[in-house]
Amino acid sequence: MNFTEKLVNVSRQNNSLLCVGLDPDPALIPPGVDVVEFNRQIIEATSDLVCAYKPNFAFFESLGTDGMVTLERTLKHIPGHIPIIADAKRGDIGNTARKYASAIFDVLGCDAATVNPYLGHDSVEPFIDYAGKGVFLLCHTSNAGAADFQQLRCRPKGDRKTIPLFEIVAMKASEWNVRGNIGLVVGATQPEPLKRVRELCPDMPLLIPGIGSQGGDLTWAVKYGVDGNGQRAILNASRQVLYASKGKDFASAARNEAIKLRDDINLVLGV
Amino acid sequence: MNFTEKLVNVSRQNNSLLCVGLDPDPALIPPGVDVVEFNRQIIEATSDLVCAYKPNFAFFESLGTDGMVTLERTLKHIPGHIPIIADAKRGDIGNTARKYASAIFDVLGCDAATVNPYLGHDSVEPFIDYAGKGVFLLCHTSNAGAADFQQLRCRPKGDRKTIPLFEIVAMKASEWNVRGNIGLVVGATQPEPLKRVRELCPDMPLLIPGIGSQGGDLTWAVKYGVDGNGQRAILNASRQVLYASKGKDFASAARNEAIKLRDDINLVLGV
Numbered sequence: 077m078n079f080t081e082k083l084v085n086v087s088r089q090n091n092s093l094l095c096v097g098l099d100p101d102p103a104l105i106p107p108g109v110d111v112v113e114f115n116r117q118i119i120e121a122t123s124d125l126v127c128a129y130k131p132n133f134a135f136f137e138s139l140g141t142d143g144m145v146t147l148e149r150t151l152k153h154i155p156g157h158i159p160i161i162a163d164a165k166r167g168d169i170g171n172t173a174r175k176y177a178s179a180i181f182d183v184l185g186c187d188a189a190t191v192n193p194y195l196g197h198d199s200v201e202p203f204i205d206y207a208g209k210g211v212f213l214l215c216h217t218s219n220a221g222a223a224d225f226q227q228l229r230c231r232p233k234g235d236r237k238t239i240p241l242f243e244i245v246a247m248k249a250s251e252w253n254v255r256g257n258i259g260l261v262v263g264a265t266q267p268e269p270l271k272r273v274r275e276l277c278p279d280m281p282l283l284i285p286g287i288g289s290q291g292g293d294l295t296w297a298v299k300y301g302v303d304g305n306g307q308r309a310i311l312n313a314s315r316q317v318l319y320a321s322k323g324k325d326f327a328s329a330a331r332n333e334a335i336k337l338r339d340d341i342n343l344v345l346g347v
Numbered sequence: 348m349n350f351t352e353k354l355v356n357v358s359r360q361n362n363s364l365l366c367v368g369l370d371p372d373p374a375l376i377p378p379g380v381d382v383v384e385f386n387r388q389i390i391e392a393t394s395d396l397v398c399a400y401k402p403n404f405a406f407f408e409s410l411g412t413d414g415m416v417t418l419e420r421t422l423k424h425i426p427g428h429i430p431i432i433a434d435a436k437r438g439d440i441g442n443t444a445r446k447y448a449s450a451i452f453d454v455l456g457c458d459a460a461t462v463n464p465y466l467g468h469d470s471v472e473p474f475i476d477y478a479g480k481g482v483f484l485l486c487h488t489s490n491a492g493a494a495d496f497q498q499l500r501c502r503p504k505g506d507r508k509t510i511p512l513f514e515i516v517a518m519k520a521s522e523w524n525v526r527g528n529i530g531l532v533v534g535a536t537q538p539e540p541l542k543r544v545r546e547l548c549p550d551m552p553l554l555i556p557g558i559g560s561q562g563g564d565l566t567w568a569v570k571y572g573v574d575g576n577g578q579r580a581i582l583n584a585s586r587q588v589l590y591a592s593k594g595k596d597f598a599s600a601a602r603n604e605a606i607k608l609r610d611d612i613n614l615v616l617g618v
Contacts, residue, residue, distance in 0.1 A: 099443070134439060134446035140454055141419045144412040167463055168405060168436050169490040172370075175405035183411055192438055194465040194485060196492020214465060219440040221467020224519060230501040231509055238502055241512070248495060 079187050079210030079257060080281055082159045084307055087127035091347065092338045093298070093307075095161065096122050096330075097285070097314030098131040098150065102139070104319045106326055111139065115150040117327040118318060123155055125334040130283075130312055131186075133164040148184060159187040161283065161310070165214060167192030167199050174202040181206050188212060190261055190283070193245050197252060207255045210281065215249070215273055216242040218263025218286030227269075242269060246276045259283060262301070264292025264311070271300040281308045287337070288316030294337075298344040306345050313337055350458050350481030350528060351552055353430045355578055358398035362618065363609045364569070364578075366432065367393050367601075368556070368585030369402040369421065373410070375590045377597055382410065386421040388598040389589060394426050396605040401554075401583055402457075404435040419455060430458040432554065432581070436485060438463030438470050445473040452477050459483060461532055461554070464516050468523060478526045481552065486520070486544055487513040489534025489557030498540075513540060517547045530554060533572070535563025535582070542571040552579045558608070559587030565608075569615040577616050584608055 077085075087093060096118065100111045119129065131150065136143040154160055162184065166176040173195075180189045188210030191203050203211040216226050222242075229238035232247070242262075249258050259281035262270045274282065284301045286292035294311075301309035317337070321329030348356075358364060367389065371382045390400065402421065407414040425431055433455065437447040444466075451460045459481030462474050474482040487497050493513075500509035503518070520529050530552035533541045545553065555572045557563035565582075572580035588608070592600030 101446075132443055132446075134437070134443045134450065137415070137450035138446040138454065141415040142413075143450070144408070144415060148412045165439050165463075166405070166436070167438075169488060169492075172403055172405045175372075175403075175409040179405065179408035179414070183409065192436075192463045192465055194463055194496055195488050195490060196495030196497070198490050198492040200492075217440060217466050219466060219469050221440075221469040221471075224467030225465055225512070225515070226467070228501040228503070228512070228515065230499040230512065232499070238509070241496070241499070241501065244496070244499065 078208045079159060080308070082157070082187060083127060083281060083310070086158050087307060090124055090126060091342065092125055092127050093302070093309050093311050093341050094126050094334060094338045095128040095130050095310045095312040096126050096317050096334060097163070097312050098129055099135045099314045099318060101135060104322065106322060106324055111146055112149045114326070116153040118330050119153045121327040121331040122317070122334045123158060125331070125338050126158065128159045128161050128310055129154055130161040130163045132314065133162065151184065161188040161190070161210070161212065162186035163190050165190045165192050167195050169195060170198040170202060173199045177202045177206060181209050190214060193248070200252060204252065204255050204257055207257060210257055210259055212259040212261050212283045213245060213249050215245045215260040216262045216266070216269040218265045218290050218292060222263065243272060243276060246273045249280070250277055261285065264297035265290055267293065267296035267300055270297065274300055279303060279308070281310060283310045283312065285312040287311050288313030294340055295344050298341050302345065306347065311341055349479045350430060351579070353428070353458060354398060354552060354581070357429050358578060361395055361397060362613065363396055363398050364573070364580050364582050364612050365397050365605060365609045366399040366401050366581045366583040367397050367588050367605060368434065368583050369400055370406045370585045370589060372406060375593065377593060377595055382417055383420045385597070387424045389601050390424045392598040392602040393588070393605045394429060396602070396609050397429065399430045399432050399581055400425055401432040401434045403585065404433065422455065432481070432483065433457035433460040436461050436463050438466050440466060441469040441473060444470050448473045448477060452480050461485065464519070471523060475523065475526050475528055478528060481528055481530055483530040483532050483554045484516060484520050486516045486531040487533050487537070487540040489536045489561050489563065493534065514543060514547060517544045520551070521548055532556070535568035536561055538564060538567035538571055541568065545571055550574060550579070552581060554581045554583065556583040558582050559584035565611055566615050569612050573616065577618065582612055
């Protein structure tokens with residue numbers, strides 16, 4: 077079973093397009109609660125409500141040199157049928173990209189990874205060579221800085237008219253998608269780019285961050301994000317779920333927040 | 348002492364613009380030699396010949412979840428006066444970028460980092476906020492994939508004419524360089540982009556990979572890479588030095604290769 081099949085299966089089973097981002101921040105976790113135990117309780121409280129989990133590598137790396145051990149111990153608590161999207165945003169030249177892909181897929185056993193496209197095809201290829209894994213290329217991100225380069229109007233080779241860089245990334249992603257395992261990261265904070273990317277790539281899984289604390293409009297994120305079957309949109313919330321309560325009731329508060337988000341998404345979908 | 352001062356000091360002391368990349372690959376290290384011990388011997392054999400070391404995080408991450416411990420133990424062997432450039436190519440939205448910066452600068456104590464600019468200013472800012480550290484933005488990389496996006500002709504905002512994306516990155520880097528700690532990564536494999544970037548950013552440190560196994564032309568890399576004082580170019584070789592011999596004489600072979608590269612660079616400079 078490849079990544080997209082695994083994703084759609086869980087999404088149907090849990091009736092959910094919600095992904096919970098695992099961004100463990102010791103400054104926000106209740107005092108005295110260990111990071112792995114915090115993650116374990118978050119997972120236990122939400123695993124029937126999500127279509128995927130998305131560990132954010134930065135938060136684990138900043139814990140110390142044993143951060144990847146903490147991540148590995150966290151991942152063991154995720155039920156095997158739920159896909160794990162490694163949010164690591166790697167991107168390097170071929171022989172180095174192979175090592176990054178191996179670290180994420182072989183060492184940690186994740187089901188998908190986020191990859192930065194700036195270095196071009198040979199930086200992406202070692203990831204897509206893992207045919208059963210998903211590869212989400214950063215396309216139009218949820219932050220203000222998306223305007224700096226991603227929205228620049230560029231001229232595709234052999235063309236006279238200019239289009240935004242993120243659209244060229246989406247078109248290249250389609251061209252490179254020989255194994256059918258490429259997806260795109262498109263933030264929820266601006267509806268128009270999301271709409272445009274879904275038009276360009278009608279069948280690709282889209283990872284859509286920014287619906288929670290970042291303030292993206294859920295209605296448009298869902299409407300524009302899903303494919304023709306109301307699937308293949310992965311709507312991610314991290315802080316809004318993880319830190320719904322800063323007290324000892326964090327797990328039940330996270331569950332309530334995840335239910336609310338899942339139901340809000342389904343309300344838009346009319347399911 | 349900030350990163351650039353540290354770099355120029357060592358460069359003068361060792362009369363060298365050579366950076367040795369630390370890309371430990373168990374498949375290429377002599378059998379029975381531990382990775383840290385391999386790195387230690389490489390460092391010991393070259394520390395009077397380099398201006399910096401550049402550990403490539405992918406190679407450490409792919410060793411296993413204790414890869415960062417192996418990196419940390421490696422870094423302890425680098426003499427304190429030699430700058431360490433963390434080649435991690437991170438890039439994420441603000442609150443995540445802060446965690447990546449902390450992992451590299453606070454946890455590991457590196458002197459500089461490579462950062463992918465695709466997510467724009469707020470993804471770079473948490474790195475440059477460490478005023479004493481160096482931040483190398485990927486500009487024009489050494490791989491074939493550089494043509495896919497970096498060389499696309501784009502129209503800067505408010506402008507009518509198009510210029511290559513990597514030039515816009517170089518110009519943005521200048522604009523963002525309020526703390527004077529930004530540098531750029533420009534591959535040695537194509538002389539013209541390097542020449543152009545040096546024209547746009549006459550004073551920035553340039554990290555120039557691709558002179559060894561990747562086949563970049565050393566003469567032009569040096570001529571176009573240095574600033575007006577013949578400094579601030581960091582010419583990186585990894586495999587060519589590390590794996591000069593696959594036998595037990597790897598350290599002395601690495602030393603010989605580093606001497607050759609350093610001297611070849613200095614021959615071009617006429618020093």
